[in-house]
Amino acid sequence: MELTVQGLTAGYGPGRPVLDGVDLAVPAGRVVAVVGPNGCGKSTLLRAVARLHRPDAGRVLVGGEDVWRLRPRRAAHRVALLPQSPQAPEAVTVAGLVRYGRHPHQGLFRQWSAEDERRTAHALRATGVEALADRRLDRLSGGQRQRCWLAMVLAQDAPVVLLDEPTSALDLGHAVEVLELVREVASDGRTVVMVLHDLAAAARYADLLVALRDGAVVASGPPREVVDPDLVRALYDVDTDVLPAPADGAPVIVPRPRPRTR
Incomplete structure (x- = not known):
């Protein structure tokens, strides 16, 4: 758009x-x-x-x-925004972080779905961090972490x-x-x-x-x-x-x- x-x-x-x-x-x-x-x-x-x-x-x-x-x-x-210094929950995994990108698509009558799972998997693949999905974010290099944050933004699908x-x-x-x-x-x-x-x-x-x-x-x-x-x-x-x-x-x-x- x-x-x-x-x-x-x-x-x-x-x-x-x-x-x-x-x-x-x-x-x-x-x-x-x-x-x-x-x-x-x-x-x-x-x-x-x-x-x-x-x-x-x-x-x-x-x-x-x-x-x-x-x-x-x-x-x-x-619209999706990645700010200068994003803060992640303590000990969150890469997959857990990327799933936060789907939050705007959740609601009282719409819980986690197969589409959410598909979008999350696509974001992990597109940013090259699929192999890191189960790793803790705070144990990655700066470049890897930034790719993970970008994956979260992509999962928002804005x-x-x-x-x-x-x-x-x-x-x-x-x-x-x-x-x-x-x-x-x-x-x-x-x-x-x-x-x-x-x-x-x-x-x-x-x-x-x-x-x-x-x-x-x-x-x-x-x-x-x-x-x-x-x-x-x-x-x-x-x-x-x-x-x-x-x-x-x-x-x-x-x-x-x-x-x-x-």
């Missing part, structure tokens, strides 16, 4: 907007990377889309329906997936694994919006890059069209060279050394 954000304004008190009139349109099956300096509103944007932070103005549409007008359980059928810094605290190898998995998730027809601090990774793995500064969109479009030294300077106040990667032409950002002061 397409995700559309229209005129979204949100903050944490009167006169303190963190987002100011943000517009965003993402077709199904695309990966969007939201980038920008700390405090620019990236996480607030995801929280507003996921119904965790009520906007002061604007609309969030998934498949043409305003998620803030839906009941919470129905909204959870449309067409829009929001990921807040999914590669945070991962080494390069595990970060690449997670980002390649994100691409696979989108290829299955889901819309993925992820917040990333690594601009080069965002440029390589996203179909659309959205750059925020001071709560407003300063650039939006395919990474190869919008990532240039002027954008990097506008976002981070750093001078850089932006070069095409030899293999595929994806933008590579190389910071220029600042003049030394004596």
Whole structure:
């Protein structure tokens, strides 16, 4: 389903907007990377889309329906969020964690079903953690744990997936694994919006890059069209060279050394 954000304004008190009139349109099956300096509103944007932070103005549409007008359980059928630092119950197994993703589909008259079991098994396979199903989450590596969290989000079976810094605290190898998995998730027809601090990774793995500064969109479009030294300077106040990667032409950002002061 397409995700559309229209005129979204949100903050944490009167006169303190963190987002100011943000517009965003993402077709199904695309990966969007939201980038920008700390405090620019990236996480607030995801929280507003996921119904965790009520906007002061604007609309969030998934498949043409305003998620803030839906009941919470129905909204959870449309949008799934993996926050920056998810917390799992103590000693939970991988399979147990992934089953939590099916919670929005349970109810008084609908208990665990064969469909829930099928969706859980599919999520475990799709993320490559099926062999870890009986292992405790807290005994896995960081990369393995992040794959398990992604499996839980996939089990929710929402067409829009929001990921807040999914590669945070991962080494390069595990970060690449997670980002390649994100691409696979989108290829299955889901819309993925992820917040990333690594601009080069965002440029390589996203179909659309959205750059925020001071709560407003300063650039939006395919990474190869919008990532240039002027954008990097506008976002981070750093001078850089932006070069095409030899293999595929994806933008590579190389910071220029600042003049030394004596």
